[in-house]
Amino acid sequence: MTPLxxxxxxxxxxxxxxxxxxxxxxxxxxxxxxxxxxxxxxxPWPLRLSGENLLIDLGQARRLALTLLVLAAALLAxxxxxxxxxxxxxxxxxxxLLLAAAPWPxxxxxxxxxxxxxxxxxTTGFSAASIAQGRALYAQHCIGCHGADGRGQGPLAxxxxxxxxxxxxxxxxxxxxxxxxxxxxxxxxxxHGASTMPAFDGQFGAREAWALIDFMKAQGAGQSLRAxxxxxxxxxxxxxxxxxEGRAPRTxxxxxx
Ligand code: HEC
Numbered sequence: 001m002t003p004l005x006x007x008x009x010x011x012x013x014x015x016x017x018x019x020x021x022x023x024x025x026x027x028x029x030x031x032x033x034x035x036x037x038x039x040x041x042x043x044p045w046p047l048r049l050s051g052e053n054l055l056i057d058l059g060q061a062r063r064l065a066l067t068l069l070v071l072a073a074a075l076l077a078x079x080x081x082x083x084x085x086x087x088x089x090x091x092x093x094x095x096x097l098l099l100a101a102a103p104w105p106x107x108x109x110x111x112x113x114x115x116x117x118x119x120x121x122x123t124t125g126f127s128a129a130s131i132a133q134g135r136a137l138y139a140q141h142c143i144g145c146h147g148a149d150g151r152g153q154g155p156l157a158x159x160x161x162x163x164x165x166x167x168x169x170x171x172x173x174x175x176x177x178x179x180x181x182x183x184x185x186x187x188x189x190x191x192h193g194a195s196t197m198p199a200f201d202g203q204f205g206a207r208e209a210w211a212l213i214d215f216m217k218a219q220g221a222g223q224s225l226r227a228x229x230x231x232x233x234x235x236x237x238x239x240x241x242x243x244x245e246g247r248a249p250r251t252x253x254x255x256x257x
Pocket of ligand 1: 143190198
């Protein structure tokens with residue numbers, strides 16, 4: 001299989017998982033049983049399917065894709081059993097066999113802890129103004145631990161219970177944006193519930209947290225460019241209004257594909 005073909009099915013699988021979960025969340029919102037926070041529907045369960053982990057663990061991604069095909073076959077067998085009386089017993093008997101034969105992926109790779117905001121989307125449009133706002137907030141609240149370049153070498157870093165991570169690594173791209181929002185607003189805890197990073201929801205709101213996330217990603221991309229000469233992680237063009245040869249101003253976002 002060529003790397004491109006591999007990327008294609010993996011993207012399709014992750015896109016399907018994301019669309020299925022968002023569809024479920026929309027259904028809950030439509031039925032009026034999903035709560036809201038920051039004007040967006042909240043995810044009601046402590047776990048969610050993780051596309052990020054599948055990007056890292058291709059073997060588990062293959063197992064999941066095959067298991068979904070087997071589940072589709074089992075569902076088809078059940079539907080056929082409803083319509084085809086003569087073969088009903090054989091078709092129904094096939095279902096447990098298919099379920100037992102499926103190469104189930106490891107649950108801890110496919111399912112990850114979720115937060116109520118896991119499926120929240122940024123409201124900033126990744127604008128240059130938002131990145132600039134995030135930069136000022138970062139200098140005010142985060143630089144002490146995370147350092148000016150985001151590599152976790154701030155003057156307070158050594159005094160923390162765990163070392164602050166390198167925000168210029170692929171870390172931010174391996175997290176759902178909504179999970180980053182949660183961590184910035186509510187802090188981080190270790191597995192015993194002890195705080196490892198302070199919460200900031202008493203000092204600013206979601207708008208500011210999204211601006212910080214924009215800035216951290218822009219900074220991460222900039223650091224990667226400086227260190228390696230290229231952008232290791234995909235990043236959108238910051239949105240800003242431009243005016244070409246006396247025409248009406250147009251925003252970069254209007255050219256985004
Ligand atoms: C007092 C020190 C301290 C301050 C101030 C601080 N952080 Fe952190 N941050 C940490 C530590 C320590 C971790 C690692 C926590 C862990 O892994 O349990 C962390 C982790 C993170 C992570 C990664 C979370 C993840 O998903 O793994 C992000 C993003 C982050 N901080 C953003 C921020 C932002 C934005 C600010 C400012 C608003 C900030 N931090 C302020 C210490 C700090």
